[in-house]
Amino acid sequence: MSVTLRSLSIPLRCLACLAWIGAGTGAALCDDALQVVIERAPFTIRPAASYDIPLKLAAQRTIQIVALADGVVMPFNITLGQSVAARTELLRLDAQMKQLEVDRASAALKAAQQLATTDKAPALVDVAQKELEIAQLRLNQTVTRMPWDGIVYRVHVTEGEYVRAGSPLLTVADPTQLFVDAPVDRATANVGDMVELKVEDVTVQGKLTAITPLSERLDPLRGLFQSVASGRVELDNGQGRFIAGQTVYSPMIPRMPVGEAPTAAISNAEDGGRKVQVIRDGLVRDIPVQLLGQVGEDHVWISGRFSPEDQLILQTSEPLPDGTIVTPRTYSDRNMTPPARKTDNQPQQAPVRTDF
Secondary structure (H helix, E strand, O other): OOOOOOOOOOOOEEEEEEEOOOOOOOOOOOOOOEEEEEEEEEOOEEOHHHHOOOEEOEEEEEEEEEOOOOEEEOOOOOOOOOEEOOOOEEEEEOOHHHHHHHHHHHHHHHHHHHHOOOOOOOHHHHHHHHHHHHHHHHHHOOEEEOOOOEEEEEEOOOOOOEEOOOOEEEEEEEEEEEEEEEEEEOOOOOOOOEEEEEEOOEEEEEEEEEEEOOOHHHHHHHHHOOOEEEEEEEEEOOOOOOOOOOEEEOOOOOOOOEEEEEHHHOEEOOOOOEEEEEEEOOEEEEEEEEEEEEEOOOEEEEEEOOOOOOEEEEEEOOOOOOOOEEEEOOOOOOOOOOOOOOOOOOOOOOEEEEOO
16 A cells, blocks of 8 residues: 655645554554545644733722821731721720820810800810810821721731831721622623633632723733723622632633634534644544634634644544544555554554555
8 A cells, every 4th residue: 555645734735544443553554444534734822821811809998007197006916817897996006195195185175164264265165175186186096997897918017116107007808899800802791791700719600890991911812802801800708708819710811822723623522612633643632622712704712732743633534533543654564553652541542544
């Protein structure tokens, strides 16, 4: 049987193959081989690192509490990650001077009240009253309280540290409402839609509350989708399943290599997903894929565990199961056996002798 080697670099070409169904990989090729036609094409992939865009949960209400006065931080019992009820004291500054100012203003008010019983104007009492209120306000500013039920995310000071007014003391957040800024398809997404994401290994549904122009950090996705935008997706975390900072995965951000493929090369997988077939190291491989953006009418971006040497199979005249050995027709000697297949726990398949 005469065979010739044809170039692997010819795109979209129908290749005549001889499929031999035998008992094992070591069997000799025979005359009654089944002829198979494989249409294949070179497959250029982009590394997943090109789209390495980390997403994470954040609390909708997060504030940095700052000092309202100068002073020395007094001992406090608040710890990082602690849940705190609204109006609970978080920490305080040394208030000795502020307390003395209150005492002095209180004494001045009493003196003014005594003078008011004589012929002095009662306005002196009003001035003294206001001075006392100001002194009391300054005293109160040495105490920091929790604005609402929440968690202490950061502690920026230590006991005994002198701080100025405006210096950060604590960062606190409300963990019951979380959000993430994720990519959405502007052509199909609407405010109010439920969006499926993964928080680490948990699949969740979040509500799309805003659609905005694509942010700079998501800009690498422009080449994969015709109409991509940034979306604010909010999660109700009333049961406390998640915490701010957890990693979020979006189906629009590929985590594996990406390539452009004809839609005709994509088929349904047994698990309900989608797949393509490639020729890799002399084997037919089934590659589960994730569909991304459309390219024209008959091509689409896909993401899967591809290798740079993969040859994309567009179609075959006979079904070729995963793991089938593909032997180039250069093995023209009838007594030669095809190369041994790699062992990867796949069921052993019959070799396919191809006219490459």
